[in-house]
Amino acid sequence: MDSPAERAARWGIEPEYVDAFGRRQVLAPAALARILAILDQAGIDGPAPPFTVVPGRTYQGGDPNARMWVLAVQLYGVCSHRNWGHGDFTDLAALLELAADLGAAGIGLNPLHALFDDRPERASPYAPNSRLFLNPLYIDVDAIAEFPGLDAAGREEIARLRAAAQVDYLGAAKAKLAGLRLAYGRFRADASPERRRDFECFKNEQGPALARFASFEVLRRRFPQAWWDWPEQWRAPTDAALAALRATDGDAVGFYEFVQWIADRQLAACQATARARALSIGLYLDVAVGVDAAGADAWSDQGAILHGLSAGAPPDAFNPVGQNWGIAAFHPRGLSAHAFAPFRRTIAAAMRHAGAIRIDHVLGLNRLFLIPHGAPAQDGAYFRFPLEALLAVVAQESVAHRCIVIGEDLGTVPEDLRGKLAGWGLWSYRVLIFERDADGGFIVPARYPRDALATFNTHDLPTYQGWMTGHDLKMRREIGHPSGETEDQRAQARAALQAALAQSGCGSGFAGVARYLAATPSRLVAVSIEDVLGIVDQPNLPGTIDEHPNWRQRLPVPLEDWAGHAQLRTLARVFAESRRGVRRPPA
Helix, strand or coil: CCCHHHHHHHHCEECEEECCCCCEEECCHHHHHHHHHHHHCCCCCCCCCCCCCCCCCCCCCCCCCCCEEEEEECHHHCCCCCCCCCCCHHHHHHHHHHHHHHCCCEEEECCCEECCCCCCCCCCCCCCCEEEEECHHHCCHHHCCCCCCCCHHHHHHHHHHHHCCECCHHHHHHHHHHHHHHHHHHHHHHCCHHHHHHHHHHHHHHHHHHHHHHHHHHHHHHCCCCHHHCCHHHHCCCHHHHHHHHHHHHHHHHHHHHHHHHHHHHHHHHHHHHHHCCCCCEEEEEECCCECCCCHHHHHCCCCECCCEEEEECCCCCCCCCEEEEEECECHHHHHHCCCHHHHHHHHHHHCCCCEEEECCHHHHCEEEEEECCCCHHHCEEEECCHHHHHHHHHHHHHHHCCEEEECCCCCCCCCHHHHHHHCCCEEEEEHHHCECCCCCECCHHHCCCCEEEECCCCCCCCHHHHHHCHHHHHHHHHCCCCCCCHHHHHHHHHHHHHHHHHCCCCCHHHHHHHHHHCCCCCEEEEEHHHHCCCCCCCCCCCCCCCCCCCCECCCCCHHHHHHCHHHHHHHHHHHHCCCCCCCCCC
């Protein structure tokens, strides 16, 4: 029998690694045995079959000399005078119009993946039900041709949702699903021939994946437990079983297909708006690194997704105890066995209506840190993935969809990985907070790479105001979470940033940061609306659930007032003066 070390090597497990602090970490024998036992249950082993593809590069954009910027927005938190207390695709269309007027290349968004609409309080867009389909809470129900409109009680409820201090996911989901069911009933009764043809066209475009997703949505409401505890016939159903389900529950299955059709067409209309306004990117969408193990993708692609292991990260400066993200990842052997089709579907779905995508934790295409369920992060290990084959798939889909690809390459980056990603045409992701020399000073703008997105922070990091005031450090102290940074270290970092801005002639404040980013050679700069509006709380505080309003914050300024907001006008002027972006007259 093979030794544990030999079996680990065959699986692509790295029992030893160097952490973010330069320390050598060795996986305990008992922890390795636990991981191997989980993998034995997966039923796939041995070397990956070869994957041959013509080498290529990702799509690089229409103008190789363009220096662009985008406004990054958590769409769910957008307040407007017309939405239902949760940002929607009509808000997104208005954001794209605003981007065009400001000279931006587009709007950057949180993942729009389908979550669990009957459990909407599980709001993290990075733990999706499915990465192939869209979250119906982004649908503008009022814009559906068949929606009959709200009654008096409905209008009163929507007014309450709009006035809520945070996104009321339960209320918004209840209202939207009720409205969608009304629209579906009207559609079935008297939709126009053109609408019926378009619905059938969408179902044909999406094929079996849509049918399986809709079936899963019906089944998980019938059986409340996780799918692996369902009756045996539904744990991994055959096509014949799903056909039988449609025969008995066709209206229910059809409803979830209808919802996805509406969501897809509304998002497509947003990208059409971007094209009409000549935005060089339009929609810049985010792709989560994994899925909920109890969700539709994990059920549909059981041979390609690992069960019993969660993706995460070993300890680093911001998370000294490591991270367990609680999501399931692709199975490296299973992907190969399925000719990488599940990964291709995920990438294609993200690019379907996007001008650029960001692959969250792109390091996971090379190796991914996986942790047994219930174990601490220190008992996890790195798994190697077939990097070249996965990048070949990304390049093929990127060229086919004319979509720029940005790889979120933060964290412990293996030597030469950024070079390999760049060789395939993926742009790097550079966060100003981290771009520092060994002495703590911030690197000058000229040292940023050209093929990159440059930004001050991410959704998981402090906002500009939060970072400058130390609000994030205070929050972590209050909830008993290690911050990885002392008050003195933050004060030194603030002084270093102010010195860098002054030495570069960029001024001070967030406008100075914007000038600093604008001065980089990086082809794309992203600025978050939280920083523009001076918000102190970050969208997500990693490692928390109820201690911080993660993914629930509503923006304090209504969308209708953004065009006249002084800080946003200043930002547009900064980028225009830096010759980044194009000032366009309103359409």
